[in-house]
Amino acid sequence: MMGIRNRLQVFSGSASVDLSKRVCAKLGIKPGDIYIGKFPDGEVEIKINDDVRGADVFVIQSTSAPTNDNLMELLIIIDCLKRASAGRITAVLPYFGYARQDRKAEGRVPVTAKLVANLITRAGAERVLTIDLHAAQIQGFFDIPVDHLYAAPVMTDYLQRINLGNSNLVVVSPDVGGIKMARAYAKKLNADLAIVDKRRIGSKQTEVMHIIGNVSDKNVLLIDDMISTATTISEAAIVLREQGAKNIYACATHAVLCGNAMEKLARAKLKEVILTDTIALDSAKIKSFIKILSISELVGEAIRRIHNSESVSSLFI
Numbered sequence: 001m002m003g004i005r006n007r008l009q010v011f012s013g014s015a016s017v018d019l020s021k022r023v024c025a026k027l028g029i030k031p032g033d034i035y036i037g038k039f040p041d042g043e044v045e046i047k048i049n050d051d052v053r054g055a056d057v058f059v060i061q062s063t064s065a066p067t068n069d070n071l072m073e074l075l076i077i078i079d080c081l082k083r084a085s086a087g088r089i090t091a092v093l094p095y096f097g098y099a100r101q102d103r104k105a106e107g108r109v110p111v112t113a114k115l116v117a118n119l120i121t122r123a124g125a126e127r128v129l130t131i132d133l134h135a136a137q138i139q140g141f142f143d144i145p146v147d148h149l150y151a152a153p154v155m156t157d158y159l160q161r162i163n164l165g166n167s168n169l170v171v172v173s174p175d176v177g178g179i180k181m182a183r184a185y186a187k188k189l190n191a192d193l194a195i196v197d198k199r200r201i202g203s204k205q206t207e208v209m210h211i212i213g214n215v216s217d218k219n220v221l222l223i224d225d226m227i228s229t230a231t232t233i234s235e236a237a238i239v240l241r242e243q244g245a246k247n248i249y250a251c252a253t254h255a256v257l258c259g260n261a262m263e264k265l266a267r268a269k270l271k272e273v274i275l276t277d278t279i280a281l282d283s284a285k286i287k288s289f290i291k292i293l294s295i296s297e298l299v300g301e302a303i304r305r306i307h308n309s310e311s312v313s314s315l316f317i
């Protein structure tokens with residue numbers, strides 16, 4: 001087992017450079033020296049400039065868009081570290097892409113979450129550290145240890161600071177799959193819970209939405225693991241408003257924000273959308289109603305504990 005004396009080194013892939021700097025600042029170490037470039041034909045070129053022999057190495061890389069490039073880059077960095085004789089390699093994926101294809105929902109479709117887990121393991125990672133997986137059972141797709149962190153403590157700290165917990169609040173899950181997460185927030189914030197129940201009806205499969213719970217004259221906090229196209233959150237906001245909700249807030253760990261998601265959120269007229277920095281956002285594109293919280297302290301503390309063989313689960317209490 002790796003002990004406290006093996007030196008700790010943190011490298012970043014190109015998707016998570018700023019986050020890695022913040023994590024390293026928390027750990028009081030310098031980010032590892034790595035060259036990431038492209039060969040003339042577009043293939044990824046990596047060179048680790050630090051000696052990593054025997055070291056306890058963490059590679060931070062979100063597999064966010066461009067997903068395939070970032071994933072391939074992560075695999076190549078892991079391969080590079082392995083061949084440079086790193087003592088142990090932990091893949092840190094603040095955002096684990098391809099997670100939504102986690103089962104065969106119909107015939108002749110892949111299970112990409114499992115494929116990606118296999119690729120990361122085969123490349124040479126011995127551990128994984130990640131945050132708010134789309135489905136917790138993806139941990140079981142890995143046959144190596146996975147530490148699964150939750151952004152909820154970071155989010156609820158902020159929500160308590162802005163006094164949302166004491167504001168006649170209802171926490172709302174925008175779909176049935178998110179109930180567990182929403183319930184945890186509701187408990188922490190002493191708020192009620194409601195659920196958006198989406199159903200397809202009729203031969204043309206029209207979608208109707210019902211709210212299970214009472215949101216009339218209440219402030220509402222929508223909770224989701226990610227905002228991708230922003231359709232889920234925007235549609236939920238419309239129904240909640242129809243049902244008499246007052247101010248609508250939304251909280252999501254992963255700011256996938258593809259296409260015109262930012263504009264859609266703006267049109268949904270949410271009071272505030274609270275996201276984290278698991279995915280780097282172009283600061284020029286961040287609108288005034290967006291609040292970004294950093295998970296760097298959480299990740300830094302988890303890395304410190306893994307390195308020192310201390311409990312990580314006690315971080316969740």
Ligand code: R5P
Binds near residue numbers: 175178226229232233
């Ligand atoms: C769904 O299961 C997820 O938890 C999110 O609700 C969904 O992925 C968000 O996607 P979009 O923003 O595209 O509606």
